Amino acid sequence: MPLHPEAQILNDLIDQEHPSLGKALSSFGRRVYAPKGIPFQAQQAAGCKVNATIGQITDGKGQPLPLDRLAGLMKDLPQKDVFLYSPIQGRERCRTLWKNKLIAEDIRFSTLSLPGVSLGICHALAMATDLFFERGDTLVVPDLYWDNYDQIFEVRHEARMVHYPFYDGTTFNIKGLKQVLDEVSGKVHVLLNFPNNPTGFSPTLNEIKQISDLLVSAAEKRIVVVYCDDAYHGLVFEPNATTQSLFFELIDRHPNLIALKADGVTKELSFFGGRVGFLSLGLSGPVGQYLNEKICGLVRGSVGSPVGISQFLSEEELLDPQHESSFQNLKSILEKRYRVLQAGLSQGSPFWTPLPFNSGCFCLLQLKPGLEAEKVRQQLIKDESVGVVSHLDRYLRIAFCSMTEEDISILLQALHRTCEKMEISRF
Numbered sequence: 001m002p003l004h005p006e007a008q009i010l011n012d013l014i015d016q017e018h019p020s021l022g023k024a025l026s027s028f029g030r031r032v033y034a035p036k037g038i039p040f041q042a043q044q045a046a047g048c049k050v051n052a053t054i055g056q057i058t059d060g061k062g063q064p065l066p067l068d069r070l071a072g073l074m075k076d077l078p079q080k081d082v083f084l085y086s087p088i089q090g091r092e093r094c095r096t097l098w099k100n101k102l103i104a105e106d107i108r109f110s111t112l113s114l115p116g117v118s119l120g121i122c123h124a125l126a127m128a129t130d131l132f133f134e135r136g137d138t139l140v141v142p143d144l145y146w147d148n149y150d151q152i153f154e155v156r157h158e159a160r161m162v163h164y165p166f167y168d169g170t171t172f173n174i175k176g177l178k179q180v181l182d183e184v185s186g187k188v189h190v191l192l193n194f195p196n197n198p199t200g201f202s203p204t205l206n207e208i209k210q211i212s213d214l215l216v217s218a219a220e221k222r223i224v225v226v227y228c229d230d231a232y233h234g235l236v237f238e239p240n241a242t243t244q245s246l247f248f249e250l251i252d253r254h255p256n257l258i259a260l261k262a263d264g265v266t267k268e269l270s271f272f273g274g275r276v277g278f279l280s281l282g283l284s285g286p287v288g289q290y291l292n293e294k295i296c297g298l299v300r301g302s303v304g305s306p307v308g309i310s311q312f313l314s315e316e317e318l319l320d321p322q323h324e325s326s327f328q329n330l331k332s333i334l335e336k337r338y339r340v341l342q343a344g345l346s347q348g349s350p351f352w353t354p355l356p357f358n359s360g361c362f363c364l365l366q367l368k369p370g371l372e373a374e375k376v377r378q379q380l381i382k383d384e385s386v387g388v389v390s391h392l393d394r395y396l397r398i399a400f401c402s403m404t405e406e407d408i409s410i411l412l413q414a415l416h417r418t419c420e421k422m423e424i425s426r427f
């Protein structure tokens with residue numbers, strides 16, 4: 001299929017500015033461009049006396065005409081911000097506030113473009129893979145990973161998933177990552193998610209630096225696309241585990257190293273239904289803007305435009321002088337649950353071993369041989385009215401983020417009883 005002239009122009013700019021980025025794009029990624037269609041033309045006409053461009057219903061003077069109940073519910077909010085379309089690239093204020101937040105975390109972000117806006121982090125990852133993942137490419141990801149990567153990489157792009165054990169003793173397995181990277185030749189994709197789902201583990205800052213050095217050396221002779229899934233950023237409960245994103249350590253480190261950061265308001269602002277995510281590219285210069293144009297094309301061709309009201313509400317949260325203390329309050333609620341769970345697990349069990357965890361929302365229990373995770377999960381619902389997630393054949397994931405402190409010991413006791421009964425019935 002011939003490229004649209006706009007896509008060709010955009011690709012030429014990318015190829016000239018950063019040849020490896022041009023090479024890293026998938027064939028779909030190369031076809032995508034920001035169309036100069038209705039939203040673009042409407043934006044250009046935004047200051048006109050009469051604006052007969054976009055199909056949104058207004059009073060003719062730029063104000064929305066909402067229905068009564070909706071208007072009533074949102075009467076304290078600026079009507080234009082909540083009822084009219086967001087720009088395709090996302091609201092400038094939202095992107096700027098998020099960028100400022102990331103600069104405050106690490107000054108290296110200041111050289112990058114504004115992040116692109118998505119409908120949640122999952123969508124940011126899906127767009128990243130649309131841009132860079134060619135059908136059948138290899139994804140390197142630990143053996144314990146968020147199961148939705150199967151949908152994003154394997155189902156959508158027929159990824160060849162290559163795994164390594166997540167842990168090396170009590171910490172993240174950097175050697176294992178190195179070993180698989182050494183074994184895979186040619187363009188490779190690497191996904192890293194800290195704090196991690198499902199393990200609830202974050203490495204130390206020193207380990208993050210080691211991982212980044214490893215990725216840089218892996219990019220010496222081929223393209224390495226790194227997806228930093230920072231969904232649980234900030235939720236770290238032990239002083240030696242870092243809150244620092246790996247992404248910052250990858251910015252502008254090597255032309256062949258295409259680092260991408262997917263993050264958003266879902267957990268960081270505890271705004272799960274808001275569906276605001278961000279996708280950032282770890283290369284400074286105009287390529288960041290070029291990639292944002294590609295993101296506009298993807299948004300336009302899939303969800304149409306990002307969610308305006310959620311962006312507006314997220315901006316207000318970020319601007320609130322109490323925002324930081326409010327987040328710390330939330331974190332301390334989780335931290336108390338984390339400590340209660342750690343204490344409960346430290347008593348030991350004949351039926352499971354907890355894997356090391358220090359952050360995030362989850363912990364993973366490895367069941368002793370003979371106990372099947374899925375069977376235990378089902379029995380636990382039936383006998384004890386307790387829900388956990390079975391992961392692979394021998395792990396149970398406990399989401400301590402959604403339990404009261406009191407319920408944690410109830411869960412552990414219920415799990416003990418269930419495992420005991422299942423053990424007895426085996427013999």
Ligand SMILES: Cc1ncc(COP(=O)(O)O)c(C=O)c1O
Binds near residue numbers: 121
């Ligand atoms: C590791 C990880 N990444 C991404 C997401 C998706 O976030 P969102 O709900 O913003 O799409 C989740 C949500 O569970 C997650 O656990």
